[in-house]
Amino acid sequence: MAHTGAQASAHGAHDIKAHVRTYFMIFGALLVLTVVTVAVSYLHLPHTEAVIVALIIATLKASLVAMFFMHLKGERRMIYWALYLTAAFFVLLFALPLWTEGDHIVGTTPNRWSAGMEAPKTPEHSPAPH
Amino acid sequence: MDIPYTIETRPDTGLTNPKLGIWLFLASEVMLFGSLFSAYVLLRSGAESWPVQSTILNIPLATLNTIILISSSVTMVLSWAALKMNDFPGFRKYMGLTFLLALGFLVVKGFEYNSKFEHGLFPSTNNFIGIYFVLTGLHGLHVIGGMIVNGYLWGPGARMWKTEPEKFTNRVEVAGLYWHFVDLVWIFLFPILYLL
Numbered sequence: 001m002a003h004t005g006a007q008a009s010a011h012g013a014h015d016i017k018a019h020v021r022t023y024f025m026i027f028g029a030l031l032v033l034t035v036v037t038v039a040v041s042y043l044h045l046p047h048t049e050a051v052i053v054a055l056i057i058a059t060l061k062a063s064l065v066a067m068f069f070m071h072l073k074g075e076r077r078m079i080y081w082a083l084y085l086t087a088a089f090f091v092l093l094f095a096l097p098l099w100t101e102g103d104h105i106v107g108t109t110p111n112r113w114s115a116g117m118e119a120p121k122t123p124e125h126s127p128a129p130h
Numbered sequence: 131m132d133i134p135y136t137i138e139t140r141p142d143t144g145l146t147n148p149k150l151g152i153w154l155f156l157a158s159e160v161m162l163f164g165s166l167f168s169a170y171v172l173l174r175s176g177a178e179s180w181p182v183q184s185t186i187l188n189i190p191l192a193t194l195n196t197i198i199l200i201s202s203s204v205t206m207v208l209s210w211a212a213l214k215m216n217d218f219p220g221f222r223k224y225m226g227l228t229f230l231l232a233l234g235f236l237v238v239k240g241f242e243y244n245s246k247f248e249h250g251l252f253p254s255t256n257n258f259i260g261i262y263f264v265l266t267g268l269h270g271l272h273v274i275g276g277m278i279v280n281g282y283l284w285g286p287g288a289r290m291w292k293t294e295p296e297k298f299t300n301r302v303e304v305a306g307l308y309w310h311f312v313d314l315v316w317i318f319l320f321p322i323l324y325l326l
Binding site for chain 2: 013016017019020023024026027030031034037038040041047050051054055057058061062065066069070076077078079082083085086089090093094097098101
């Protein structure tokens with residue numbers, strides 16, 4: 001019998017029924033976490049703490065969706081490698097602009113280089129000395 | 131020519147081609163939304179002052195939309211599970227519900243947008259409203275795209291169930307992966323735009 005993508009782990013109807021129970025449990029967990037994230041926002045935590053808590057809850061919810069609804073749990077290794085690569089590029093996508101623009105962020109101190117303290121004294125296009 | 135390995139898995143990847151394809155597409159989507167999230171972080175952290183977002187946006191409506199979208203993810207995966215259990219009417223029911231929930235999401239979003247316009251809040255008003263419309267607008271377009279695919283699978287595309295049931299089931303699974311991703315993006319958009 002040829003394996004199908006959806007049948008890679010040889011689901012029987014019984015297995016699927018067990019999956020359906022899991023889907024409803026995950027649904028319940030997602031609803032509870034939604035209520036929690038809204039409730040926490042009314043506590044008016046300091047900004048940094050509020051960001052950390054909100055992102056932790058969102059990551060937890062996203063992980064549940066990915067692991068169970070998107071069947072990432074038990075998925076082939078190749079998919080995981082594609083996602084690791086994506087995660088690495090995602091971090092770079094955030095880090096590169098922050099490295100280059102970080103000095104403009106309010107409340108940070110510009111470093112010597114970006115403050116122009118080491119800027120070349122001669123114009124960039126001046127002819128090189130002989 | 132048909133796409134190869136839509137039912138049986140490819141020996142080297144261990145996956146069907148559509149499944150690998152959709153995951154790679156979703157990886158590119160992560161970068162698309164990631165670039166906008168990155169823009170948001172930079173705009174906000176670089177601003178001298180930033181509006182209190184929760185006073186501008188409607189948290190109860192957004193919470194309702196979060197529940198609607200999570201519910202639609204559940205009905206989507208149930209529509210796939212129904213096909214796996216050979217229950218075509220069940221598929222029709224759950225896929226139909228998924229479509230209606232998506233429509234509900236857009237209607238609520240429409241009310242939200244309308245309320246912003248009535249209060250004179252346009253993308254040009256300030257950076258926050260600008261990035262709010264860009265992020266939620268792009269997400270809304272993804273919802274519409276998902277509705278087109280899901281509507282097709284519910285309607286004319288469902289004919290395939292009679293001729294190639296396994297291929298059709300895999301199609302629904304792939305459409306589901308996309309739909310769950312749309313839900314996943316909203317899971318991050320909701321706290322970042324409305325609650326923080």
